[in-house]
Amino acid sequence: MNRGSTGQYEVSSTSGETVRAFVPAPLPPLPALDLTGGRQRLLERALLACGRLDGVTALLPDPDLFLYAYMRREAVLSSQIEGTQSSLSDLLLFELNEAPGVPFDDVVEVSNYVAALEHGMARMRGGFPLSNRLLREVHEHLLARGRGANKLPGTFRTSQNWIGGTRPGNAQYVPPPPQQVESCMAALEVFVHATDDGLPALVRAGLAHVQFETIHPFLDGNGRVGRLLIALMLFDAQVLAQPLLYLSLYLKQHRAEYYRLLDAVRVDGDWEAWLDFFLEGVATTAQSAVDTAHRLLALFRDDAARVQSLGRAAANALRVFDALRARPLTTLNALVERTGTSYPTVARAIESLEKLGLVREITGRKRERVFAYGRYLDILNEGTQPL
Template sequence: MKRGLQGHYEESVVGGETVKAFVPDPLPPRPEIVFDANRRHLLERATLALGKLDSITLLLPDPDIFLYSYIRREAVLSSQIEGTQSSLSDLLLYELEEAAGVPFDDVVEVSRYVAAMDHGMKRLAEGFPLCNRLIREMHEILLSHGRGSHKQPGEFRRSQNWIGGTRPGNAYFVPPPPHRVSECMDALERFLHDENQPYPTLIKAALAHVQFESIHPFLDGNGRLGRLLISFILYHDGMLSKPLLYLSLYLKEHRSYYYDLLNRVREEGEWELWVDFFLEGVEKTATDAVNTAKELVETIHSDEERLKALGSRANSALRCLRALSHHPIATIGSLCDATGLSYPSVSKALDRLEKEGIVKEITGKARNRIYSYTKFIEILNREGR
């Protein structure tokens, strides 16, 4: 449905030239989104896929096996959309403080994303509401180090930003002028907590993401926080027991169409097209995540069975394998800490795991060696590529 312009333009002078900035209307859209049979079916399929994703905590012997690495894979993918080059292995190495040769700015940026996500999860788990204050807290952590640290971390912008082009005058899109940002974000916050708004949580998340991207409230980090907002809404409203739905890969794969849809919503009010695209992405992403978790569990189980066949001499190797399933890149020292085994015991266990083709030493050095649970990393990277 074409509703027409979903807001209004305000003229202002920026850098000596007149610029038209878009100010979105508050949510929800008017008239309401039409749910025909096909759209209801998409919503049902997406909701079912989310339920299966949420149930993987029952499938896994330890949910942290999946959560630790999957969150970091999302941090890498979401940051790659913004131009970083770091890989999942780079990030895991950095967290071991063994990041020689890793592009430092890139990996710091990705690490800050993980820290911001962890902070948000902790605050919500403690009962803190999903609100502008929490979004600003996460933004402050996201930009606390690295390339964006000079761009007002934790504060809504006080100057005009833009998307595409070299200046606001030739930009693809110009978000609201700075004096409108707080009121737009306040309206978005009210929508998130409005019990009378007519849409289920999944649709609320879809609408809120577009609104956040249209407001673009920060000088940097909007894309990453806008994508996180989707998962945090689902978590906050009880659709997921952990914020495990991350659409970065789906949006990266369909980037041009995604940007086109955002513009069509703003200019023509075609919310239905965006909702369809969003629901298809939720179903695909949730299904892929469940399949990834199952494959990780099967890999760990298969490797454990291979080791158990070796008898009692495999006990230390099994303990190291379980530690590597939580942190799939490790040093002998970090495995000593994780398992409580002595340095010689861990060293012998890693020799056994390497002989069985389960782990691989990745430095080629005689000292300060680092080991990778190769199949585990490959499974996580498969979708990302």
């Protein structure tokens, strides 16, 4: 639906030139969204896929293992959209205090993303409301180290930013002036908590994401916080019991269309076209996560059966194998600590797992070696190749 512009332009002066900054109207859209016909069926398909995702996690022997791995996969993907070149293995090496194969700042950004998401989830599980204060805390963790640490972590911007172009005057898009940020974000917070407009939780998350990106309230990290906002809202609305729905891979694969639709909302008020794209992404992403969970269940089951064939060595090898399911990239010392067994026992178990082809050493070193549960990492790495 073409509603026309979804806000108004405010002319201001910044960096010595006049700019037209866009101030979005508060949500929900007017006229009301058209959620009938094919869009209603798409919403139902997306909700059904989320329900399957919620259900399959209950089948996992330890859902926290899946959450651990999926959160890190999302951190890699979301950061790649912003230009980092880190892989999942780089992040896991960094967490082992090993040197990753990319610039230090890149992997620090990804590690910060994990910390930001974990902080947000811990606060919400502790009863803290999804709010602007929480988003500022998440942002503070996101920019705590590395690039962006000087971009006011945890603080809404007090200067004009812009998207595209070399300066505000030739930018593709100029968000609201700094003096409008607080009021725009306050209105967004009201919308996030509204219960009287009849909008489904998935629709509300889709609208809020666009509004957040339109406001662009921080000097840096807006894209990553905006994507985190979707996961936090769906968790808050109890659409998912675990924050396992992350759209970064879908957005990475459809970047041009994603940016085109954001512009179409601002210029033409075409929220419906955006929602079609968003709901398709939710359905596709949730189903993909379900498929991945089933593949991992089958992988763990088949590989555990192979380990059990080791006879007398099986008990210790299974203990180490379980530790590798929790941390698919690890060292012998880390395995000793995680399993509570001796170094020689762990070394023999790893040797047995290498002979079975389940584990490979990735450094080529004789000391301080790093071992990877190869097929597990291969599944998690799908789609995470740097742009």
